[in-house]
Amino acid sequence: MLSSQSAPAFVRLAAHPLRWRLLTELAASDYRVRELVTLVGEPQNLVSYHLRLLRDGGLVTATRSSFDGRDSYYHLDLDRCADALADAGAALHPTLTRGHVAPSVSTAGPLHWPRVGVLFLCTGNSARSPIAEALLRHSTDGQVEAMSAGSRPKPHLDANAVRVLREEFDIDITGRSPRHWDTLSGRRFDYVISLCDKAREACPDFPGRPRRMHWSIPDPVATGGTARADYLAFRRTAADIETRVRHLLPVVSAMRS
Structure with missing residues (x-):
């Protein structure tokens, strides 16, 4: 029945x-x-x-x-x-x-990550892409080669990007400087992930035909509110990126070096 x-x-x-x-x-x-x-x-x-x-x-x-x-x-x-x-x-x-449901081996996190290169791109390389780079590197104990760059890099990292990584994830990226993606034009990556709609439209080709992905994440710098509102925007952005990085990890771990 x-x-x-x-x-x-x-x-x-x-x-x-x-x-x-x-x-x-x-x-x-x-x-x-x-x-x-x-x-x-x-x-x-x-x-x-x-x-x-x-x-x-x-x-x-x-x-x-x-x-x-x-x-x-x-x-x-x-x-x-x-x-x-x-x-x-x-x-x-x-x-x-x-x-x-018994957890699978993959959900526990691999002891040794495959040799994978992931490049995160945005416009200024001062907020979204360095946050993604830092979170992926931290999540894989530095075994995945995570890098970031921008089409029009700012002179310095955004102070709120540094702060949110330090306070929310205990990650310190002080001393890092934004870079132009032209400086990486000869590098090979397995994944090229744009986090900015403008950067996606202008993204150059990289050798080796990396897999292209796009995460449409609003720029937290563009809020223009009070200092507290600006930082809350960075917290929301970092949480969004952290979720996306977390879901990227099983994809990355499935690759073979």
């Missing part, structure tokens, strides 16, 4: 083939609607309709592009997906809750 209990919301949303394709693409990078249209090979009105359903379901968010205000970047909330998957498992059987 079939159960009268309806499927959890996540299952109903993710089960649709096109929505699953959209979730899969957004799991790797933030994208604009027209880019998703190209990736999934479906009409824009259909893609926009299913993106709206994913947004209404709380799995996907959209932020206005800082490069072109007429565009929006769509972002998959992986933490929300993880919670939804756990709830779906618990709805199927109580032993499928997070507390009853």
Whole structure:
């Protein structure tokens, strides 16, 4: 006899083939609607309709592009997906809750990370990209080669970027200076990740065909409020970047040197 209990919301949303394709693409990078249209090979009105359903379901968010205000970047909330998957498992059987599932080796963190190079890019290389660089290096005990650069580097790191890393993560990046990405033009990287919509549009090619990813993160320097409001903006930005770095770690650890 079939159960009268309806499927959890996540299952109903993710089960649709096109929505699953959209979730899969957004799991790797933030994208604009027209880019998703190209990736999934479906009409824009259909893609926009299913993106709206994913947004209404709380799995996907959209932020206005800082490069072109007429565009929006769509972002998959992986933490929300993880919670939804756990709830779906618990709805199927109580032993499928997070507390009853034995942790895999990968979730414990590899003892030896593969030899991987990751480059983070933004415009000024004074806030977002150095925060990402520091968090990835810290999370992998320096075994992953994390670097950052900018298209128009500022003279110095933003004081709030230094402060938020020190106070929230116990990481000290004092003494580091922003660099231009032209200084790394001959370097090979496995991943090139832009954190700024403007930098994404101008990102140069790097040798070795690295995997390109984009994290559309608003510039915390652009708040223009009080000192407290400015620092709170940096805390939100650092938390966002930390979440994205955390979800990048299993991808990086799966690579073989």
